[in-house]
Amino acid sequence: MRIAILVAIKDLRQRLRDRSAILVSVVAPLGLAFIFSQVLGGATDFHATYVVADMDGGELATVLRRDVIGSLEEAGVVTVIDAPTEAAARDAVEQGKAGAAFLIPVGFTAAIQAGQPTSVDVVGARNAGLATEIARSLAQRFSDGVVGIQLAVATVADLRGTATTPSDIARIAAAAAAAPAAVALVDREADLRQLSLPSHFAASMAVLFLFFSAQIGMVSLFEERRQGTLARILAGPVRPTTVLFGKTLGGFVLAVISMTILVVATTILLKADWGPPVGVAAMVLGAVIAALGITTLVTSFFHTAEAAGAANSAVAITLGILGGTFAPTNQAPEVLAVVSLFTPHGWFMRGLGDMHGAGASVADALPSVGVLLLIGLVTGAVGFARARRLVTPR
Amino acid sequence: MPGVVLSARDLSKRFGAIEAVRGVSFEISEGETYGLLGPNGAGKTTTISMVCGLLARDGGEVTLDGAPIDPGAVAAKAGIGYVPQELAIYPDLTGRENLAFFGRLYGLGGAQLKSRVGEVLELIGLTERGNDRTDRYSGGMQRRLNIGIGLLHQPRLLLLDEPTVGVDPQSRNAILESIAALGRQGMAILYTTHYMEEAERLCDRIGIIDGGQIRAEGTQKELVALIGQRDEVRLSVSGNAVAAAHAAGKVPGVVSAAARGDELEILVDNASRALPRLLDTVETSGAHVRSVELIQPDLEAVFLHLTGRALRDAE
Numbered sequence: 162m163r164i165a166i167l168v169a170i171k172d173l174r175q176r177l178r179d180r181s182a183i184l185v186s187v188v189a190p191l192g193l194a195f196i197f198s199q200v201l202g203g204a205t206d207f208h209a210t211y212v213v214a215d216m217d218g219g220e221l222a223t224v225l226r227r228d229v230i231g232s233l234e235e236a237g238v239v240t241v242i243d244a245p246t247e248a249a250a251r252d253a254v255e256q257g258k259a260g261a262a263f264l265i266p267v268g269f270t271a272a273i274q275a276g277q278p279t280s281v282d283v284v285g286a287r288n289a290g291l292a293t294e295i296a297r298s299l300a301q302r303f304s305d306g307v308v309g310i311q312l313a314v315a316t317v318a319d320l321r322g323t324a325t326t327p328s329d330i331a332r333i334a335a336a337a338a339a340a341p342a343a344v345a346l347v348d349r350e351a352d353l354r355q356l357s358l359p360s361h362f363a364a365s366m367a368v369l370f371l372f373f374s375a376q377i378g379m380v381s382l383f384e385e386r387r388q389g390t391l392a393r394i395l396a397g398p399v400r401p402t403t404v405l406f407g408k409t410l411g412g413f414v415l416a417v418i419s420m421t422i423l424v425v426a427t428t429i430l431l432k433a434d435w436g437p438p439v440g441v442a443a444m445v446l447g448a449v450i451a452a453l454g455i456t457t458l459v460t461s462f463f464h465t466a467e468a469a470g471a472a473n474s475a476v477a478i479t480l481g482i483l484g485g486t487f488a489p490t491n492q493a494p495e496v497l498a499v500v501s502l503f504t505p506h507g508w509f510m511r512g513l514g515d516m517h518g519a520g521a522s523v524a525d526a527l528p529s530v531g532v533l534l535l536i537g538l539v540t541g542a543v544g545f546a547r548a549r550r551l552v553t554p555r
Numbered sequence: 556m557p558g559v560v561l562s563a564r565d566l567s568k569r570f571g572a573i574e575a576v577r578g579v580s581f582e583i584s585e586g587e588t589y590g591l592l593g594p595n596g597a598g599k600t601t602t603i604s605m606v607c608g609l610l611a612r613d614g615g616e617v618t619l620d621g622a623p624i625d626p627g628a629v630a631a632k633a634g635i636g637y638v639p640q641e642l643a644i645y646p647d648l649t650g651r652e653n654l655a656f657f658g659r660l661y662g663l664g665g666a667q668l669k670s671r672v673g674e675v676l677e678l679i680g681l682t683e684r685g686n687d688r689t690d691r692y693s694g695g696m697q698r699r700l701n702i703g704i705g706l707l708h709q710p711r712l713l714l715l716d717e718p719t720v721g722v723d724p725q726s727r728n729a730i731l732e733s734i735a736a737l738g739r740q741g742m743a744i745l746y747t748t749h750y751m752e753e754a755e756r757l758c759d760r761i762g763i764i765d766g767g768q769i770r771a772e773g774t775q776k777e778l779v780a781l782i783g784q785r786d787e788v789r790l791s792v793s794g795n796a797v798a799a800a801h802a803a804g805k806v807p808g809v810v811s812a813a814a815r816g817d818e819l820e821i822l823v824d825n826a827s828r829a830l831p832r833l834l835d836t837v838e839t840s841g842a843h844v845r846s847v848e849l850i851q852p853d854l855e856a857v858f859l860h861l862t863g864r865a866l867r868d869a870e
Contacts, residue, residue, distance in 0.1 A: 167656065171645075174652070175648065388644075389641045390643050390645060392609055392639060393637060393639060393704070394657075394660060395608075395609060396635065396639075397632060397635075398629045398630055398632045399632075399660060400629055
């Protein structure tokens with residue numbers, strides 16, 4: 162153990178003098194987390210500007226403008242501008258002043274009251290996909306409602322055996338459109354077990370780059386072999402496995418230090434909320450062991466530092482993508498959410514998320530910690546056994 | 556009578572179809588410097604690697620002060636200092652840090668470690684540069700540190716694998732003097748080299764190794780005596796030296812003849828008797844003799860005698 166610690170301390174001293182290690186372990190993840198959170202941090206705060214050209218001015222056109230589109234305006238989600246003509250509305254969209262335009266044609270109300278087909282044109286701005294989609298959905302919802310009411314009113318009239326006047330239809334349609342939904346969908350963010358975007362990117366960049374820093378210890382074996390120092394160590398009173406253990410220990414300490422720096426730095430600089438400190442410590446420990454295990458296993462298949470480094474990088478990036486480090490898995494197709502469970506990255510993000518939300522506690526993260534430890538111990542044991550060939554006399 | 560420190564018996568090692576070492580045996584006593592002299596590829600580094608447990612042996616036995624040395628013999632290896640042929644130092648650590656790291660591996664610590672690091676830096680002439688990173692050292696300074704690391708823990712046996720390869724003459728001289736001093740202090744030394752002059756200068760006994768086998772062993776005097784009363788003639792020629800050597804080898808009284816550049820190294824039973832015909836044969840072969848030198852037999856001549864090749868040609 163004494164010699165393993167000596168090797169680990171020597172490695173750490175070398176890594177601290179090697180600025181590239183600090184760059185990979187701390188600067189790069191911190192920088193990327195900062196950039197991602199700044200660029201994408203406002204993605205959830207949707208706001209759009211719509212322009213409405215009401216050329217009809219009738220009762221149902223007013224319902225659409227005031228009650229349907231206006232409800233979003235009241236919620237603060239959109240800003241609505243009224244245009245005097247369709248051309249003015251189109252111009253506003255073309256000039257980027259609005260994300261989408263609602264064009265309500267002349268005779269809109271009359272057509273509905275007569276049971277005739279009519280339409281609301283939605284003109285979307287270039288590169289305003291989400292704003293346009295929401296505008297289309299609003300128009301579609303209104304249209305579906307009108308068709309449903311027309312059908313219902315006609316059915317009732319048929320059953321009564323009396324004719325229905327256009328004013329009756331308009332009155333019923335307006336009342337229906339203005340009525341509150343029978344089932345209300347409430348988004349209680351506090352109950353969602355997921356990280357805020359700054360926290361997500363802080364954690365995801367940390368675990369992504371953890372796989373780069375964790376490999377440094379084991380890959381340095383090849384460097385020691387190339388420069389002859391490995392043979393010199395092994396010629397002394399040292400067991401070969403002690404050298405491997407020392408390398409792993411050095412990698413472990415470096416990874417824990419870099420993760421700790423990242424947790425503290427992102428908490429202070431990015432206002433990231435990692436969760437309860439004890440739970441975060443357990444998650445970090447699990448992730449570090451998983452990263453050490455996997456990088457040891459990958460390294461054991463190669464004979465040069467370059468090949469091992471490239472393979473470890475490829476594995477880190479692939480697992481990172483599948484594990485949802487670049488985009489939260491709850492925003493990805495379901496299959497990706499399932500695939501992420503085959504990666505330590507996915508379990509790391511899941512474990513941190515499990516500690517958030519109402520009623521969540523450190524205990525909720527323990528299954529993820531367990532999976533991470535299992536991944537690390539299994540891959541590490543196989544990798545360690547295979548890596549013995551790197552230090553065993555031939 | 557000094558005791559035997561290292562005993563290597565019947566060592567053998569095969570790499571696939573190549574039999575790198577075949578039945579090599581030798582002993583080194585306390586205070587004795589034993590040289591393994593042979594060209595590159597002769598089996599010197601393979602032998603030294605088996606002695607310090609870096610290579611698994613296919614056969615044979617190594618003992619240090621009677622204790623077996625195997626790859627798993629951790630404690631026994633503490634008595635060995637190993638200086639590899641290639642530099643084996645950390646370029647991003649200082650000379651002092653390199654020494655301290657390897658010293659700690661061998662169990663040194665505290666005041667003893669500090670004292671030994673200072674002594675070794677003094678011995679290798681790097682006291683002033685001890686706190687500099689070694690990638691800022693000259694090649695000669697790095698070589699000296701490479702040797703210093705092997706001496707740090709004052710081993711019973713020092714293994715030096717061609718420590719002067721690529722070293723400038725001045726540093727080389729300093730290194731050889733340091734090694735000679737260690738031998739005088741009682742350290743057992745195994746020194747491999749393909750430089751005849753180094754073997755002659757440093758080694759008490761020499762094993763001439765070629766093709767993985769020790770072809771002869773003894774003091775320099777004993778080895779030269781193997782040639783008997785033979786003489787070595789060195790001819791400087793112009794023209795086809797190889798053809799001339801081939802022709803010279805057929806002259807009666809010539810034991811062996813080899814071409815090295817523009818020179819022919821010829822071992823003869825009696826130089827005065829063979830020389831006239833030898834010169835005539837060389838001229839007839841198409842080469843022109845520019846000078847003739849009759850030299851005292853040395854280890855080069857011994858190697859030529861034993862293997863039929865000049866030592867430097869065999870590299």
